[in-house]
Amino acid sequence: MAARSKARKRAFQILFEADQRGTSVQEVLADQVRHARSDDRQPPVNEFTMQLVEGYASHVARIDELIATYAVDWDLDRMPAADRNIVRLGAYELIWEDGTPDAVAIDEAVQLAKEFSTDESPAFVNGLLARFKDLKPRLRRDVDA
Numbered sequence: 001m002a003a004r005s006k007a008r009k010r011a012f013q014i015l016f017e018a019d020q021r022g023t024s025v026q027e028v029l030a031d032q033v034r035h036a037r038s039d040d041r042q043p044p045v046n047e048f049t050m051q052l053v054e055g056y057a058s059h060v061a062r063i064d065e066l067i068a069t070y071a072v073d074w075d076l077d078r079m080p081a082a083d084r085n086i087v088r089l090g091a092y093e094l095i096w097e098d099g100t101p102d103a104v105a106i107d108e109a110v111q112l113a114k115e116f117s118t119d120e121s122p123a124f125v126n127g128l129l130a131r132f133k134d135l136k137p138r139l140r141r142d143v144d145a
Helices: 003-021 025-038 047-058 060-070 081-096 102-116 121-144
Strands: none
Touching: 003 025, 003 047, 003 081, 003 102, 025 047, 047 060, 047 081, 060 081, 060 121, 081 102, 081 121, 102 121
């Protein structure tokens, strides 16, 4: 698995853990960094993982608003936790990470859905992120305004 794919997987795991614990992603990230420094058996938290988690944290309210608006027939709270956090991470990377091609951001999120969620999840994640991709110029304008 490529280094950036591993970083995305770890970022998803941090978002998921924070969601389950009802705490901030920054707190979980700090815990993971501290744990990696104190236990040689734990891999260090990669720079790209930190970039994704911190980037998501800086846009969390807008990302959740977008998901709530465009996830047809799904309330954010009723969405499976894995799907919710995969879409959150994918939306951040798709909309705000200029260094990642759109197709890569979507494909990586779909791969996470295949690994961590239900059989229906990859299509759901793909569809919602594809919608964000189509709206990206407007979404970025709305954010920059």
